[in-house]
Amino acid sequence: MENTKKLRSWLDAFGLDHPLVIAGPCSAETEDQVLKIAHQLKNTDTTVLRAGIWKPRTRPGNFEGVGDLGLKWLQKAKEETGLLTTTEVANANHVDLALKHDIDILWVGARTTVSPFIVQELADALKGTDKTILIKNPINPDLALWLGAVERFYEAGLENLGVIHRGFSTYEKTRYRNNPEWQIPIDLQNRFPDLPLILDPSHIAGRRDIIFDLCQTALDLNFDGLMVETHYDPDNAWSDAKQQITPQKLDQMTVDLRIRKEEGDEIEFRNKLATMRAQIDVIDHKLLEILGNRMKISDQIGSLKKKNNVAILQTKRWNEILDKMILQGGDQKLSEEFILKMFKAVHQESINHQKNVFNE
Ligand code: PEP
Ligand code: MN
Numbered sequence: 001m002e003n004t005k006k007l008r009s010w011l012d013a014f015g016l017d018h019p020l021v022i023a024g025p026c027s028a029e030t031e032d033q034v035l036k037i038a039h040q041l042k043n044t045d046t047t048v049l050r051a052g053i054w055k056p057r058t059r060p061g062n063f064e065g066v067g068d069l070g071l072k073w074l075q076k077a078k079e080e081t082g083l084l085t086t087t088e089v090a091n092a093n094h095v096d097l098a099l100k101h102d103i104d105i106l107w108v109g110a111r112t113t114v115s116p117f118i119v120q121e122l123a124d125a126l127k128g129t130d131k132t133i134l135i136k137n138p139i140n141p142d143l144a145l146w147l148g149a150v151e152r153f154y155e156a157g158l159e160n161l162g163v164i165h166r167g168f169s170t171y172e173k174t175r176y177r178n179n180p181e182w183q184i185p186i187d188l189q190n191r192f193p194d195l196p197l198i199l200d201p202s203h204i205a206g207r208r209d210i211i212f213d214l215c216q217t218a219l220d221l222n223f224d225g226l227m228v229e230t231h232y233d234p235d236n237a238w239s240d241a242k243q244q245i246t247p248q249k250l251d252q253m254t255v256d257l258r259i260r261k262e263e264g265d266e267i268e269f270r271n272k273l274a275t276m277r278a279q280i281d282v283i284d285h286k287l288l289e290i291l292g293n294r295m296k297i298s299d300q301i302g303s304l305k306k307k308n309n310v311a312i313l314q315t316k317r318w319n320e321i322l323d324k325m326i327l328q329g330g331d332q333k334l335s336e337e338f339i340l341k342m343f344k345a346v347h348q349e350s351i352n353h354q355k356n357v358f359n360e
Helices: 004-012 031-042 069-081 092-100 116-126 143-155 183-191 201-205 208-220 247-256 265-307 315-331 336-359
Strands: 020-024 046-050 084-088 105-108 132-136 160-165 197-199 225-229
Touching (some): 004 160, 031 046, 116 143, 143 160, 197 208, 201 208, 208 265
Parallel strands (some): 020 225, 132 160, 160 197
């Protein structure tokens, strides 16, 4: 992908003075539901109406979508409101039907991006069209797999492309349904700064109350748009009920979010600075997480030493760690003075943790 400027021409063509907003229900449920939501979104910042027609579910037995029938509802919603439309496609037959029904933008779901075979099938089915394709990250945190999918479409001659960050699956339960792992979209953005990057806060959050904060982080990181699951009666949605918000809530959110889209030298400088600061915040958060994990192991060592009646402080082991860290720190361009100060502090905290375990 050499000339990546072209990749965003579909987005530039909208001429928006705010990030792109894609909104609509997780699933199309009934014609009335689709039309009602579309009308409620009509006078918001929303440009594109989303609705899943074929729903890939991790476990069978959940609502699997209304199928082809729903494509007509999307067409009708577009006619009545002027909103563009988008739905998820997961095989060549879906592509064929979506093209026949003039769906404007197609998205590739997280469970599809993981499979190069299916991605290739989609790319082949779309060859020769000028459709806009948005590619969600794969379920697993693998940047190469995500980029590989983008490349398969690009190599099939599709140049209206974008990516959607929807978080990554983890085995442990965290505060998120899918961990944001912000470093991955940041890396992607650094490699392909022109490839439109859209946040799907709904599938990251899995719940309503943190959607706003996720959107703000993404805008601070210079994302190009948001895809938000929206329903007039979120609690009674047929899928992903916990994470959907009402169109009214979405509208308010777009007012409350700090958006940095203006141009001008001074503003550009401030935007760049703000983006880098947001990147640093992501890394600092990671640092704390890593330090927390390190101390958890210190606690375990503490209880092991206690059981075996061994002293907390073991100077020989400590000196070995320091020597190794000074060498490795040098490779990272970190001064010996800094490494000494930092590891002394880490070591002290570790001793305190072990002492607490001894005193329990
Ligand atoms: C969706 O957007 O409704 C969806 C199924 O998303 P994902 O592929 O990110 O799980
Ligand atoms: Mn969903």
